[in-house]
Amino acid sequence: MKKILFFTHNIFTKENPRGYRIQQYFPYLEQRGFTVKLLTTKAGLATVLNEIMQSDVTYVQRVLLNPFKLSLFRKLSKKMVYDFDDAVMYGSRGASATRQKRFEGMARSCDAVLCGNHFLAGEAKKYRSTDVYYVPTVVDIDEYPVKRHEPQRPFVIGWIGSSATLRYLGDIRGLLEHYADQDGMQCKIVADKPLEGMKKGMVFERWDYNTEKRSILSFDMGIMPVKDDIWSKGKCGLKLIQYMAAGLPSVTHPVGVAQDMIVDGYNGFLRKDAEGWKDAIDRLQKDVDLRRRMGAVSRKMVEESYSLHIWGPRVAEILDALVG
Numbered sequence: 001m002k003k004i005l006f007f008t009h010n011i012f013t014k015e016n017p018r019g020y021r022i023q024q025y026f027p028y029l030e031q032r033g034f035t036v037k038l039l040t041t042k043a044g045l046a047t048v049l050n051e052i053m054q055s056d057v058t059y060v061q062r063v064l065l066n067p068f069k070l071s072l073f074r075k076l077s078k079k080m081v082y083d084f085d086d087a088v089m090y091g092s093r094g095a096s097a098t099r100q101k102r103f104e105g106m107a108r109s110c111d112a113v114l115c116g117n118h119f120l121a122g123e124a125k126k127y128r129s130t131d132v133y134y135v136p137t138v139v140d141i142d143e144y145p146v147k148r149h150e151p152q153r154p155f156v157i158g159w160i161g162s163s164a165t166l167r168y169l170g171d172i173r174g175l176l177e178h179y180a181d182q183d184g185m186q187c188k189i190v191a192d193k194p195l196e197g198m199k200k201g202m203v204f205e206r207w208d209y210n211t212e213k214r215s216i217l218s219f220d221m222g223i224m225p226v227k228d229d230i231w232s233k234g235k236c237g238l239k240l241i242q243y244m245a246a247g248l249p250s251v252t253h254p255v256g257v258a259q260d261m262i263v264d265g266y267n268g269f270l271r272k273d274a275e276g277w278k279d280a281i282d283r284l285q286k287d288v289d290l291r292r293r294m295g296a297v298s299r300k301m302v303e304e305s306y307s308l309h310i311w312g313p314r315v316a317e318i319l320d321a322l323v324g
Helices: 023-031 045-053 067-076 096-108 117-123 173-181 212-215 236-246 274-286 289-304 307-324
Strands: 002-008 034-040 057-061 080-084 112-115 132-134 153-158 185-191 202-206 223-224 249-250 268-270
Touching: 002 045, 002 307, 023 034, 034 307, 045 067, 045 132, 057 307, 067 096, 080 096, 080 274, 080 289, 096 117, 096 212, 112 117, 112 307, 117 132, 132 173, 153 236, 173 185, 173 202, 173 274, 185 212, 212 236, 212 249, 223 236, 236 249, 236 289, 249 274, 268 274
Parallel strands: 002 034, 002 057, 057 080, 080 112, 112 132, 153 185, 153 223, 185 202, 223 249, 249 268
Antiparallel strands: none
16 A cells, blocks of 8 residues: 655644645545545654655645755655645745755755646746646635626625735725725625724625635625735635636736736736726626626636646646656
């Protein structure tokens, strides 16, 4: 029996019990004969090293190991994989020599590197020429009911995310407050905590894994504001994928992976400034047929490019090939 050890940050809670780049691949690996074990950075080093010695593949997700731990992991691992879906080599605060050095070590030492978007793949290819794989963050399309767009009130502009990304809403706060003041309009924020100073007409809904699909389905459109910086270029667009899976049109800035997912005027809008965002939102609010058309195209794009049904077998095949 083959065995694979997943090692990642201690991020799981009762409200957020799994990661999009970890647990949803387990069934596909088990179909190929793998036994799967998951440990986080909460586990003691001796425990982790013992599991590594018993495994055929060590799968490190996002963690940038320091040189000492990396040497231990590499020495004891039969095969080692690094997977990342953020610009971990830079960090959210910009360039970091320590992060760059650790990322270089991970990229050079592993037998395969799985990258969440093409920008990230380019970063990995600075340090290796082979076995760098583009693997987007994906969703199980069967878990997402499709929105039935109707001419109803209020028209809901929706955003879903974590407290760590609430800061991006600050950049469009004026726009959100403008629509919050409009009759028949509502701005809904789904997160683990509300945006500070929310006005009447801005609704907060606490995020929970078990209710997030229902929350998204309550939107009429989705938004994903991002900054034009190096950190945003590393983002893998989970919000957009979730909106699209639910059959929603989206509005986002033309930065990073959003430019791969949104074709302006076809399944959503790519807009640089507040005036462009306002034009896009107004068009979607007034035209239910436009929302239906864009939503249908969005759903189809996820089915074809960002679905677990497609990428689950591919990831399992990559990992199984390492074992031989």
